[in-house]
Amino acid sequence: xxxxxxxxxNIPASSPFYPPLPAVYRNVRFQFVFFHAASDAVQAFLxxxxxxxxxxxxxxxxxxxxxxxxxxxxxxxxxxxxxxFRDQAGFYCSHVFHNGxxxxxxxxxxxxxxxxxxxxxxxxxxxxxxxxTSYGGAPVLRIRTRMETDAPHDAMPALTPAWRLKIIPRAxxxxxxxxxxxxxxxxxxxxxxxxxxxxxxxxEFGASARxxxxxxxxxxxxxxxxxxxxxxxxxxxxxxxxxxEER
Numbered sequence: 001x002x003x004x005x006x007x008x009x010n011i012p013a014s015s016p017f018y019p020p021l022p023a024v025y026r027n028v029r030f031q032f033v034f035f036h037a038a039s040d041a042v043q044a045f046l047x048x049x050x051x052x053x054x055x056x057x058x059x060x061x062x063x064x065x066x067x068x069x070x071x072x073x074x075x076x077x078x079x080x081x082x083x084x085f086r087d088q089a090g091f092y093c094s095h096v097f098h099n100g101x102x103x104x105x106x107x108x109x110x111x112x113x114x115x116x117x118x119x120x121x122x123x124x125x126x127x128x129x130x131x132x133t134s135y136g137g138a139p140v141l142r143i144r145t146r147m148e149t150d151a152p153h154d155a156m157p158a159l160t161p162a163w164r165l166k167i168i169p170r171a172x173x174x175x176x177x178x179x180x181x182x183x184x185x186x187x188x189x190x191x192x193x194x195x196x197x198x199x200x201x202x203x204e205f206g207a208s209a210r211x212x213x214x215x216x217x218x219x220x221x222x223x224x225x226x227x228x229x230x231x232x233x234x235x236x237x238x239x240x241x242x243x244x245e246e247r
Contacts, residue, residue: 010105010109017102017105017106018070018071018102018103018106019070021070021110021233021234021235022189022232022233022234023068023069023070023071023106023232023233024068024069024070024232025065025067025068025069025230025231025232026066026067026230027066027067027194027228027230028063028064028065028066028228028229028230028231029063029064029066029122029124029226029227029228030061030062030063030225030226030227031061031062031063031129031131031143031145031201031225032059032060032061032145032201032225032226032227033059033060033061033143033145033201033202033221033224034057034058034059034222034223034224035057035059035060035218035219035221036055036056036058036218036219036220036221037056037081037215037217037219038056038215038216039052039053039054039055039056040052041056041215041216042056042058042081042082042083045094046083046094047092047165047181049085049086049240050083050084050085050163051083051084052081052082052083053081053082053083053084053089055082056082056219057081057082057222058079058080058081058082058216059079059080059091060077060078060141060143060203061077061080062075062076062077062120062122062129062130062131062143063076063077064122064124068103070102071100071103071106072100072102073100074098074099074100075098075099075120075121075122075131076096076097076099076120077096077097077118077131077133077143078093078095078096078097079093079094079095079141080093080094080159080162083163085161085163085239085240090161090162090163091160091161091162092163092164092165093113093114093162093164094114095114095116095211095213096113096114096116097115097116097118097135097140097141098115098116098117098118098120099119099120104116110236111164111166111187111236112165112166112167113164113184114164114165116135118133118134118135118140119133119134120132120133120134127146127147127148128144128145128146128147129143129226130142130144130145131143134208135208135210135211136208136209136210136211137208138206138207138208138209139204139208140207140208140211140213141203141205141206141213142203142204143201143203144201144202144203145199145200145201145224145225145226146199146200146224147197147224148198148200149197149198149199150195150196150197151196151197152196153193153196153227155196155198155225156196156198156223156225156227160185161185161239162183162185163181163182163183163184163239164182164184164236165179165180165181165182166178166179166180166181166182176242176243179241179242179243180238180240181238181239181240181241181242182236182237182238182239183236183237183238183239184236185237186234186236187233187234187235187236188231188233188234189231189232189233189234190230190232191229191230191231192229192231193227193228194229195226196225196226196228197226197227198223198224198225199223199224199225199226200221200223200224201221201224202221203218
């Protein structure tokens, strides 16, 4: 069937690389570590007009997805940084390391999630979890967590608004054809939390030829958390269009 003028999800239109939203996830296992980095180091990873929080608060996460209806099984790690957009405080996602090709394409093309293909190894036990990430042939992030007590899922501070930078390059020359700041705060639907616990964690940042995270080395640690949950991901919201709004 020919593709109508106003229709289409992604290409090839007759057999899309990944299906339309929502994306359904089952029994995803997360670890989170809160920490503080140097504020000027955080600022170097933020796009304009975002401004780093004075306290340099950041969060790293490792996760294991045993089942995703849209993208298959995969592992992932990511970093978010506390910042401000105009008069609002939130968190910007600067890096996502991922080992599933369909999930990379979907994350970048739909939400602007900065996913890159990396080598990941997730190991876990009843009370501990570790995520090792290598990118460009070198280790760039290791997350270790150990849980000490069960906790309600609202014990972890909300990481919202959850901002991403979506860029689609021009085909006829340098520069963006589309550039938007996306808020993914409301993408999660039908969330079911199966378990939640609180404890302690540690982080090791490294550098490769393609990525240097060492400026974010922790100055101070906060709490760590484990979570297992099932959910679906729906659509996000455009909060700032760089190409249509005045600076």
